[in-house]
Amino acid sequence: MTSSFTHRHIGPQADEQAEMLKAIGYGSLDALMDAAIPESIRFHGELDLPAGASEEETIAELRAIAGRNTVATPMIGLGYYGTHTPAVIKRNVLESPAWYTAYTPYQPEISQGRLEALLNFQTMVTDLTGLTTANASMLDEATAVAEAMTLARRASKVKTPVYVVDADTFPQTLAVLRTRAEPLGIEVTLVDLDAGDALPEEYFGLHLQYPGASGAVRDHADLITAAHAKGALVTVAADLLALTLLRAPGEIGADIAAGTTQRFGVPLGFGGPHAGYLAVRSGLERSLPGRLVGVSKDADGAPAYRLALQTREQHIRREKATSNICTAQVLLAVMAGMYAVYHGPAGLREIAQRTHRKARALAAGLAAARIETTQAAFFDTVTARVPGRAAEIVAGAAAAGIDLRLVDADHVAMSADETTTDAHVAAVLAAFGAPEKTTGPRVIPDALVRTSDYLSHPVFNTHHSETGMLRYLRKLSDRDYALDRGMIPLGSCTMKLNATTEMEAVSWPEFANIHPFAPADQTRGYEDLVAQLEGWLAEITGYDAVSVQPNAGSQGELAGLLAIRGYHRSRGETHRDVCLIPSSAHGTNAASAVMAGMRVVVVACDENGNVDLTDLAAKIEKHRDQLSAIMVTYPSTHGVYETSIADLCASVHEAGGQVYVDGANLNALVGFAKPGKFGADVSHLNLHKTFCIPHGGGGPGVGPVAVRAHLADFLPGNPLEPGDHHAVSAAPHGSAGILPISWAYVRMMGPDGLAQATATAVLAANYVAARLREHYPVLYAGENGLVAHECILDLRPITKATGVSVDDVAKRLIDYGFHAPTMSFPVAGTLMVEPTESEDLAELDRFCAALIAIKKEIDQVAAGVWPKDDNPLANAPHTASSVSADEWSHPYPRSVAGFPEGVDRTAKYWPPVRRIDGAYGDRNLVCSCPSPEAYEN
Template sequence: MNLNIHYQEDFKDRHIAPSEKDTKEMLDVLGVDNIDQLIGQTVPDKIRLKQPLNLPAPKSEKDYLTALRQTASLNKVFKSYIGQGYYDTVTPGVILRNVMENPGWYTQYTPYQAEIAQGRLQALLNFQTMVIDLTGMEIANASLLDEGTAAAEAMFMQYSLRKNQQATKFFVSELVFPQTIDILKTRANPYGIELVIGDHETVALNSEFFGAAIQYPAGNGEVFDYSAFAQKAHDYNVKVTVIADLLSLVLLTPPGEWGADVVVGTTQRFGVPMGFGGPHAAYFATKEEYKRSIPGRIIGVTIDSNNNYALRMALQTREQHIRRDKATSNICTAQALLAIMAGFYAAYHGPQGLKLIAERVHGLTVSLARSLENAGYKVLNNVYFDTIQVELGDLAGAIHGECLNNEINLHYNGSVVGISLDETTSPEDVKLLLKVFSKVKAIAGDAVELEDKGLQTVIPAALQRTSEYLTHPVFNTHHSEHEMLRYIKSLETKDLSLCHSMIALGSCTMKLNATTEMIPVTWPEFGKIHPFAPADQVLGYYNVFNELDKWLSEITGFAAMSFQPNAGAQGEYAGLMVIRAYHQDRGEGHRNIALIPSSAHGTNPASAAMAGMKIVVVKSLENGNIDVDDLKAKAEQYAADLSCLMVTYPSTHGVFEESIIDICNIIHQHGGQVYMDGANMNAQVGLTSPATIGADVCHLNLHKTFCIPHGGGGPGMGPIGVARHLVPYLPGHAVVDINNEKSIHAVSSAPWGSASILIISHAYIAMMGGEGLTSATKYAILNANYMKARLEQHYPVLYTGEGGRVAHEMILDCRSFKNFGIEVVDIAKRLMDYGFHAPTVSFPVAGTLMVEPTESEPKHELDRFCDALISIRNEITAVEQGILDKTNNPLKNAPHTAAVVTGDNWTYGYSRQTAAFPLPYVAAYKFWPSVGRVNDSYGDRSLVCACPPIESYEESYAGI
């Protein structure tokens, strides 16, 4: 036996699932000799890259983690009292291990298929209930991206609701956090909204204003009584947005009780690590009368086909995929995983536990303030919760230096310093702060004692909360770890995730999220870093950013990346705003026409509308391709005002269009820019690139192509890459200096968006290397074409390229089944009985399924899925032939729950075996949907967006 001492495990072979044997068998089915022959038939030669990707050699999983440990050590985990919307917190171990680090929670998809998503839907309903209770409002959504963009969504909602169309002013308190003001500036400009930034106590509101935003507690820590301001605003029909700290609302009068119309903020301090800026779940709460205008997803209570309690995403007709440019916002993802964590945090601690945490934070802050005053410092705040400002005079430099010596970060603003305490602050931490402040004044360290006897709150009675909150049993039951563990697991078992089977969602790319990629996210060197920490303390993060920037620029062919957009649709918006700034800088600000193909993602027209552009739709041909003649005619017609084309490549129909270079040239010839939607970038990596086809900017869905998990509907990341001429306009930031010469204002609260999860994509690229990434693209195309070959005899494949191949996904045409009563939704629900999540339903063509297998699924899983769809097609044939009843058949009654299958009464015209175990493999590993088919219209007619009273659903609540 010859021994091999050079063997090193290749991560690529773990990520790309098909074996050599699988590959040969699939290629034989396709009638090609090798995978490169298939790629030659799929990807047009004129757009192929001529050189392989110039990326570092791939690292093994072990070597990557070893190297990243060294990088992480460059981050200095100082004790942070910076505040400004970000606070250290304690993630309960039971939530950290069983939710944040658990693929049963982080690999789920957005809960569009409600019957196999009841667990996360319940967890998100808990989140909404928590927000409603703490804010004192009537309705809340299931999370937004961050506090700043939530405030911007509130501004836009109020702008849309205004009755006086002449009202174009929006007041913003100067004490709103600067990063939020920065985002408001970005979002206000395209609509001609005039921001009036000033003092809420002296501003002269009038009928020219439609809305106002105030911070509670204010950015300087002061807790104001805003009730008179709210009344004055309402006298002029001005709606009031309150940006509120959720933990403070345990002690403070909730905004809903003193006049708020909208309350927004972040839930980060409810057990979610700072992570150098994210991901964190923002919240948005408002009055029920605005329910059809509220942005984002709303979880609502409904019933299923057996009249049992069930949950679903409510009022979906508001969303961008339906309303397009008329949508309430362009939001396509949320922060579901982080919202779920925050909701579990509230359930684990309960109302009493949260109150004890809030009281300790407030008590320590009062103690610190009194002790500093005893040491001769001037505390500028009168009423505060967790933040005080201290006048330092000429001692500011000395305090700063001594704090750094003790690994302490404060918030410095000239001669004034802000100190924000949090859940992790201990009496010993406060004593160290006092020691630092005493030393600078040459006071003996033990001469100033921590004042902790006979302390009283500084919050006046009129501002103290008296109303109850979190009274529902879900927040008053699971306080021991054992109870919490079982509760989390009881919900997890109701959800189908990548732990169970492939999720073949076209356009959404549900691929492997490797454990090694996930591990570093919760390292304290990455998780416990404040986004506004000094640059010399975050060199590890900078190394990750710089390498990822270089690698993604190589992959896209662009000059530079901005990592600030923390969702795909936000990347679209940022890219369009960069194009807008480019035109304005050239004296062509009138260019505001966006050409958008009729097949585009719904976010495209919604984002263009938000960027102040007018949408002109370009026709598609019968084969799904862009009608180049129509494009050319419209580019010529609008040449004087043409801003850009928004195009997805490969197309939304899953095809590499041969004319793409000509399309981009037409736009450039008429003075426009080309925005490429990066949703399908996983079919380009290593084979072609946005720059190669002629694009000027694109966003990358890192939660698709580059392996950040979907988390049940978020987090996502949508960084943008740009050609060299657009680099000066990439987003800047008001707090951290990342600004280029002509940067647009911020699009996210944190300078690098959800920075902590960028590590996942960094790990993926580092361990795959250029050859591995290219191979992944090839296998995504191979797997898709193999499935096409198996399925096209049973379901027409709607669009193919000139070589008869599809790219990485395909559209199965199910429209003819309507002739005998079968809808595409029936197929989607029936797939649940086979243990699968449905492909993308009715997008981009109504009545179709868009299937995408990804490279990380092995052949036997592809075959299982194909077998399921073929079996369903046979059931449809049985309906067509009258063997199965048109209305009482396995598709119409799907999904079948265990309760129905094992019940005493069986009234269906087919067997229980057919219902529950339609193929032999299903019996070996059965996933039971926890509810029958949900009733969509019932849930919208009787909208309930909080946990209903226990007596309403007594029997169904046994496990909730």
């Protein structure tokens, strides 16, 4: 039985579906799916999932699950801290669809709000770290540090593979470093700085934790100087709040700084999502992984923001990219940046001083009880030496509702934070049998006290009242286009509904305020939810085991490939290192394969966009003894159900390889085909595509990895368990805080609703293709002339005949009130359209009408009515100020520019800037907040 929620989630209702089916020549959704999906892979049963629940029932079930979690006072530390999310940021960013339903800002003209917010984030990071350039977020601290290691490897001229790591590094960071290092041949060497361990004779990089996991604040200046003398690059993993009081990494000579911004107002969420950061000194900015927001100018010369230096990234450089990172943590970076905007430099310093005072009070109380602490200087964390008593003390604090860190049998660590009160300090000291204290002596050496300014830009010194902050956030969100405004038909991105009920539980304290390393008896609700969701995903995909630890699709890819690598190695087949990848594949596939220590061999595609089976057979035969895996996307990146997928899997298996099916397009399979049953060994899924976690403007995401039984032992392990297999994220369950979203989606849709969603998504794509085929060639189709859940419009003949480019059409769609489809992927000069199941017929028709009207405008250019360099497409998008300017010299009227055919004048979206000059921004790289003078005139 279909749940009531299904009718809320799926846009076209029964009568609209009938009209759409008639347009493409089918009598029912069943008939359409029978014709579209190859029988060789078809699943004909019903998914073994609970029947769909109502929204009210689902919330009640989530309340019960949340009730099985215990919210304690988290003083465990290790990079995760209690924090107060300002209510104005919680309500107007975290819980606002204007922010969380946006996509990565590839169309910068309609993304100026979040691009400015990300520039604030980058400026915050560079100011606090004392370095010159920061990117627009990383996935978490551990992966940021791992990226810093590989950045140092690329940039260092030292040939040795040795990477030296401070033994006082967070254990989860060390686990991820080792995961990343081993396939690349990097040797991680631990050095205990307190014990006076000698550094190796040669090393390409040095990693330092500042402050250390023990809480120790050390002066690393001499060590950094010595490392530079050997040609090594130095990374400092720094606590940004501590850097309001401590000398910045850049000031003590660091080349790279990495870390997390979680304690800047982002809830713990049992481990995530949180925005990591990565900053570099001048000269290394072109080696940075991930998104980088820069300042450029628009067609009128006004300052405008865009993603800079994109040629570094995986979607362009593929196996030669600086990283496989794609989705990052934009929504959380916006929150952290706004936390700094709201509090300003003085407010942040006051929070840091208050936190430090609580830590000093803890140390003073322990000293009064003659309990030894392991560090003389510290910021927020104190480690006590209590021979044989550690477990007893931790249990005593837990009885008072406070979680401390059990380091070992003889040591207990405790971390103060923004939320720590005098009562908390007293309760902790009581657990040690120590007297109550409210302060203690100064402990930070003068040489490490920060004297330099930070956050001096006006944006960090203006919006400190709630009224001011509210209006600033509204001003920025009004500049952007998100799903709350209209359809975002991005191919391969699945911009479907992010239902409010799905989002509701994310900010409940029982989910938001749980430390990732909290005791197991406090996290039973989370463990139940994770186990249930992993089981549901296994059933949907036909696999035997699932891990939700990867906190992005890119990390799911890496985890899956590492599972394949581990499997081959367990069988003594270490020589299997060739990964076959079709030429049409997304760039992350190739970049991930390289990170997993594999050699990429490209397989050609035929003229229909399918994997060329002749070339595949030749590549398999050539590399038979070295074949590790093939990575394929299904349906293909061309939006087609390839009929040969089962045969492809069999041929790879026959040669001893494993089959990785990229789950990016799973929205075309759920309920109708299971990768784990048609021959695949492993897949990653995208919960931020198929399972309704919002894209957040470029993150968060979750990329679970699903495997068949023989690979289950090689799934990511707990980063705090040294014997476990490779951890790919800092927290055991990755971005656990947003898993309730996907849990709620599956729970409310049920098996029937999920299958209906898939069929409706396929119907929508074929309807759009049918409506537009006579105006734009549809590039690829499968058997029966059908596409899967997306279609590719070929603009290359138009460009050749008229000079009108795919970029011109994309920008002109903005004037019509739409976000453009995916541009030039997987084929240059095309638009890939994925309407999803959530858009109703009226919105689909409005989109098709806009593209048909644009084709008429192109015909005007072709006929010579408008010049090729002065027409509504070449000048798009048009801003309100450009249309209302005193002078108008163009050969088309203002009404055509601003209110083209079919646009509702009462609901017009105006882009804040005209077309942005991308090349100018890359030539004149500016990646921090420009001065207010830049906006004069």
